[in-house]
Amino acid sequence: MLCKLIKSLALILILGQSAGAEVTPGDIDKAFQEQFGEVKDRCDDRAFLRRMTLDIEGRIPNLEEARAFVTDRSSGKRLKAIKRALQSESSARFLGQRFAERLLEKNANAAIRKLLTNWSAQSSAKNRSFKDIAADLISKEGKAGDDFSTLFLLQYRGNAPDTATAVARQFLGVSLDCARCHDHPFADWKQSQFHEFAANFGRLRVRRLGQQQFELYESPIGDYRFKLNKAKLSKPFKPKAIDGTDLSASPKRRKALAKWLTAGPKDGAESYFARAQVNRVFEELFGVPLIGAITDINAPGNDPQLLKLLAKAFVESDFRLRELRQLLLQTKSYQRKAELAATKDKDSEGLPTLHRPLRADQIAAAFLTATGRDKPAPGELKFLHIAMKRSLTKELQDLAGDNTKEQAFGSSTRQALRLINGEAFNGLIKARPGRILHSLLKEVPSHRRRLRELCERVLMRLPTNTELSRWLAFIKAGPDTKERYEDLYWALLASTEFACQR
Amino acid sequence: MTINPLNRRNFLKASFGSALGLAATRMAWTSPDKRNYDPDFNEQGEFIGNTKSGPACIILWLQGGPSQLETWDPKPNHKNGGSTKTIKTKTPGLLLPSAFPRLAARSDMLNVVRSLHSKEGDHNRATYFVKTGQKPLANMRFPTFGAVAAYAAQESAGEAILPPYLRIGPNRPGLPDQGYLSSEFSPFLVDRANSRIRDLQAPKDLSASRQKRRAGLLEKMEKEYSRKASPGLVQRRRKAIQKALGFRGKDEIKAFDLSQESARTRSRYGQNNFGQSCLMARRLVENGVRCVEVVQDGWDTHENNFQRTSQLGNQLDQGFSALLDDLKARKMLSKTLILCMGEFGRTPVINKRGGRDHFPSVFGAVLAGRNIKSGVYGESSKDGLSIVKNPVTIPDLFATTVKAMGLSPSKEFQMGERPITLSKGKVIKDILKG
Numbered sequence: 001m002l003c004k005l006i007k008s009l010a011l012i013l014i015l016g017q018s019a020g021a022e023v024t025p026g027d028i029d030k031a032f033q034e035q036f037g038e039v040k041d042r043c044d045d046r047a048f049l050r051r052m053t054l055d056i057e058g059r060i061p062n063l064e065e066a067r068a069f070v071t072d073r074s075s076g077k078r079l080k081a082i083k084r085a086l087q088s089e090s091s092a093r094f095l096g097q098r099f100a101e102r103l104l105e106k107n108a109n110a111a112i113r114k115l116l117t118n119w120s121a122q123s124s125a126k127n128r129s130f131k132d133i134a135a136d137l138i139s140k141e142g143k144a145g146d147d148f149s150t151l152f153l154l155q156y157r158g159n160a161p162d163t164a165t166a167v168a169r170q171f172l173g174v175s176l177d178c179a180r181c182h183d184h185p186f187a188d189w190k191q192s193q194f195h196e197f198a199a200n201f202g203r204l205r206v207r208r209l210g211q212q213q214f215e216l217y218e219s220p221i222g223d224y225r226f227k228l229n230k231a232k233l234s235k236p237f238k239p240k241a242i243d244g245t246d247l248s249a250s251p252k253r254r255k256a257l258a259k260w261l262t263a264g265p266k267d268g269a270e271s272y273f274a275r276a277q278v279n280r281v282f283e284e285l286f287g288v289p290l291i292g293a294i295t296d297i298n299a300p301g302n303d304p305q306l307l308k309l310l311a312k313a314f315v316e317s318d319f320r321l322r323e324l325r326q327l328l329l330q331t332k333s334y335q336r337k338a339e340l341a342a343t344k345d346k347d348s349e350g351l352p353t354l355h356r357p358l359r360a361d362q363i364a365a366a367f368l369t370a371t372g373r374d375k376p377a378p379g380e381l382k383f384l385h386i387a388m389k390r391s392l393t394k395e396l397q398d399l400a401g402d403n404t405k406e407q408a409f410g411s412s413t414r415q416a417l418r419l420i421n422g423e424a425f426n427g428l429i430k431a432r433p434g435r436i437l438h439s440l441l442k443e444v445p446s447h448r449r450r451l452r453e454l455c456e457r458v459l460m461r462l463p464t465n466t467e468l469s470r471w472l473a474f475i476k477a478g479p480d481t482k483e484r485y486e487d488l489y490w491a492l493l494a495s496t497e498f499a500c501q502r
Numbered sequence: 503m504t505i506n507p508l509n510r511r512n513f514l515k516a517s518f519g520s521a522l523g524l525a526a527t528r529m530a531w532t533s534p535d536k537r538n539y540d541p542d543f544n545e546q547g548e549f550i551g552n553t554k555s556g557p558a559c560i561i562l563w564l565q566g567g568p569s570q571l572e573t574w575d576p577k578p579n580h581k582n583g584g585s586t587k588t589i590k591t592k593t594p595g596l597l598l599p600s601a602f603p604r605l606a607a608r609s610d611m612l613n614v615v616r617s618l619h620s621k622e623g624d625h626n627r628a629t630y631f632v633k634t635g636q637k638p639l640a641n642m643r644f645p646t647f648g649a650v651a652a653y654a655a656q657e658s659a660g661e662a663i664l665p666p667y668l669r670i671g672p673n674r675p676g677l678p679d680q681g682y683l684s685s686e687f688s689p690f691l692v693d694r695a696n697s698r699i700r701d702l703q704a705p706k707d708l709s710a711s712r713q714k715r716r717a718g719l720l721e722k723m724e725k726e727y728s729r730k731a732s733p734g735l736v737q738r739r740r741k742a743i744q745k746a747l748g749f750r751g752k753d754e755i756k757a758f759d760l761s762q763e764s765a766r767t768r769s770r771y772g773q774n775n776f777g778q779s780c781l782m783a784r785r786l787v788e789n790g791v792r793c794v795e796v797v798q799d800g801w802d803t804h805e806n807n808f809q810r811t812s813q814l815g816n817q818l819d820q821g822f823s824a825l826l827d828d829l830k831a832r833k834m835l836s837k838t839l840i841l842c843m844g845e846f847g848r849t850p851v852i853n854k855r856g857g858r859d860h861f862p863s864v865f866g867a868v869l870a871g872r873n874i875k876s877g878v879y880g881e882s883s884k885d886g887l888s889i890v891k892n893p894v895t896i897p898d899l900f901a902t903t904v905k906a907m908g909l910s911p912s913k914e915f916q917m918g919e920r921p922i923t924l925s926k927g928k929v930i931k932d933i934l935k936g
Contacts, residue, residue: 107630355735410742412685413742416747419746420743483712491716491719494720494743495724496727497727
């Protein structure tokens with residue numbers, strides 16, 4: 001008891017101390033520019049709102065939101081918008097989905113997929129400390145139905161090497177795949193290190209209770225060995241952390257490992273754990289990892305200042321992802337103006353590109369918003385609207401398939417056909433009562449204003465003068481005005497610009 | 503036999519495989535004398551086979567894990583064989599179940615592999631493994647054999663109007679796809695052969711001229727955006743959209759329309775989803791599709807194995823045989839590889855519910871067509887529980903089929919800084935011709 005009290009007092013002291021030197025967005029910008037190059041300007045309000053809403057809520061803002069944001073003259077409106085987005089229900093769902101995706105194996109079955117995704121969305125909504133989330137995922141025991149966090153490890157069915165590789169990838173940001181079989185000449189890890197790490201899961205067992213019912217538990221005894229060949233087993237391995245810390249003293253091996261994760265110099269800011277998570281969040285928002293690859297980061301010690309600062313901030317916020325995201329979203333680096341990147345080749349140093357394909361769920365949400373179908377139309381029953389939304393989302397997503405694929409919607413023939421010929425899609429852009437184009441033609445008097453509004457609604461930017469005069473010429477070129485508007489609306493929605501983050 | 507040197511066939515033959523192949527095909531099809539030709543006969547009225555098709559592959563995917571004992575490796579003299587009766591075939595020493603009378607009569611076209619083995623007994627994991635020939639890796643997406651076959655065929659024969667790779671069967675998330683190959687090799691999904699293919703035709707009120715107008719507007723936007731974003735990103739989409747627009751009004755899309763076939767042909771393939779899918783696969787390959795995967799679902803026979811496999815077997819026998827006959831008659835069998843298999847086999851020991859459970863330790867596959875020798879490869883023990891001769895791993899089978907498609911399995915693809923070898927499996931020379 002006393003021990004606990006002293007511990008928490010010490011924690012308060014540490015936190016109190018570090019509060020004085022809190023990491024600010026300005027610090028991050030300075031370090032960002034040192035690493036990537038000069039950031040000239042912030043982007044305009046519309047570009048910021050689109051970028052941020054897509055990254056955090058997985059959707060684009062609608063016209064009304066965008067206009068309210070642009071006309072808002074209050075200072076600190078961007079921060080206000082960031083906070084609102086981070087606390088929204090849609091962000092819990094979207095970020096939860098993203099987190100679940102990384103935890104799920106490619107071939108995970110539908111039931112596991114759904115349950116783990118819900119669990120992850122709840123964790124995200126509560127803004128739980130990532131330290132606790134990781135501890136749950138690594139060390140929870142019990143029936144799958146009692147605590148869905150066990151589903152992560154259940155995927156590996158008690159296979160210690162598989163589990164170890166996954167845990168290392170997820171929580172340490174390192175890939176042990178090569179070390180599993182041999183001492184790779186270029187890899188950082190030796191085979192013996194792999195097996196010592198895998199020994200942490202050597203007593204992990206999965207019991208089948210019935211059809212699709214499993215229980216995860218820890219056997220009190222047993223040594224971890226691996227098969228050398230058909231007849232021979234290796235010597236037993238003691239459980240160790242990846243840095244060689246001996247974890248064999250603790251009776252609960254996985255608990256000891258979870259605890260070790262966030263230990264380390266500077267309260268864990270120099271641990272693999274904090275650095276790996278920061279690297280991931282940075283990649284989520286900037287499109288590139290800060291160091292190495294997401295699952296292949298270097299040993300601590302030689303990190304760029306930017307990573308050090310972010311890891312420090314992450315630890316100071318008690319490993320909360322929401323605070324980390326908020327810090328990054330506020331920076332000028334995140335809010336920078338989209339550059340012309342045409343001549344820069346891929347490998348050269350410089351600012352990471354802002355243009356990257358939207359995920360399947362983002363694109364589905366963007367279609368709904370850009371066609372005004374994100375909310376019920378006047379007089380439309382709510383349940384009918386929900387059903388429509390679901391079927392349309394499914395229609396767009398079943399073609400986009402896996403969210404994690406790095407291709408813009410429309411890159412496959414099947415998707416392109418749906419854009420061109422799809423009935424639901426073509427229906428949405430028609431100028432008939434209840435649809436966007438119908439009210440646009442009825443309520444907005446001039447072509448010029450209509451075209452500006454259409455562009456603003458779909459691409460969340462105003463048209464350039466060249467575009468405007470080209471489109472005006474197109475609209476006026478024939479008597480079939482309504483059809484011409486439909487065609488232009490179609491082209492905007494089918495454009496790569498619409499299908500990309502930028 | 504004298505053939506007019508300006509005959510379209512010869513012209514095509516000469517340009518076949520060259521970079522001009524595609525352009526030539528299009529020119530030939532739009533030439534004014536098109537109607538004077540029946541595509542399958544020359545001027546002398548001799549049958550010369552289909553020429554629009556190139557190298558191709560048809561995969562008959564038996565989803566759920568077909569029992570090897572009720573398909574390619576029956577055990578009539580052992581209690582594990584159950585009630586499955588067998589019949590003799592054209593191939594010496596090869597017995598097939600009595601549900602396969604037609605295939606038995608055509609066994610000289612088949613190579614039956616009886617000694618496949620893996621360790622994956624979970625549907626999803628095994629499907630991934632068998633289709634890609636690779637264990638799942640977190641940081642790598644591998645292409646399916648179908649995508650690789652389409653890639654190989656396109657490499658040698660050029661691009662056609664229809665997409666290179668199609669899958670006929672129910673879709674579900676998590677299935678492997680083109681992996682690291684270009685998105686043009688992503689599978690074009692068709693749910694069922696008998697239903698209308700969605701999005702293939704433009705909506706009735708959307709004229710060709712309006713679609714052209716739309717494409718023109720889009721093209722300008724794309725050009726401008728490609729100056730800002732990565733040009734490669736825009737280029738992939740432009741290509742896909744142009745391909746999709748190119749379908750409009752083309753003869754090739756009739757390949758999807760089974761009503762073009764006579765009632766007799768349709769019933770020859772079997773009036774069921776699998777049979778009609780086989781027919782569609784033939785029509786697609788005839789029209790330049792490089793790889794078609796046909797899914798026959800229902801092989802997960804934990805219960806009532808014998809009745810269910812005999813029904814499925816009847817359908818398989820009929821569809822597969824009709825496909826072999828038609829490809830042969832069109833002189834396409836030597837160009838088209840057929841691979842028939844599922845994700846794993848089933849337990850030789852029959853369970854209490856008259857079913858068989860998952861069993862990856864011994865199972866089978868059948869190959870036919872392009873570069874495939876007829877025969878039997880590998881052997882399982884009398885009780886079917888183990889392999890006694892020539893075991894074949896999944897990567898070996900993958901490498902062998904890649905080789906049959908004319909591509910070297912050791913071909914390397916560059917993934918960033920990392921070279922990836924297509925397959926590290928061993929090619930089994932005894933299955934392949936010369």
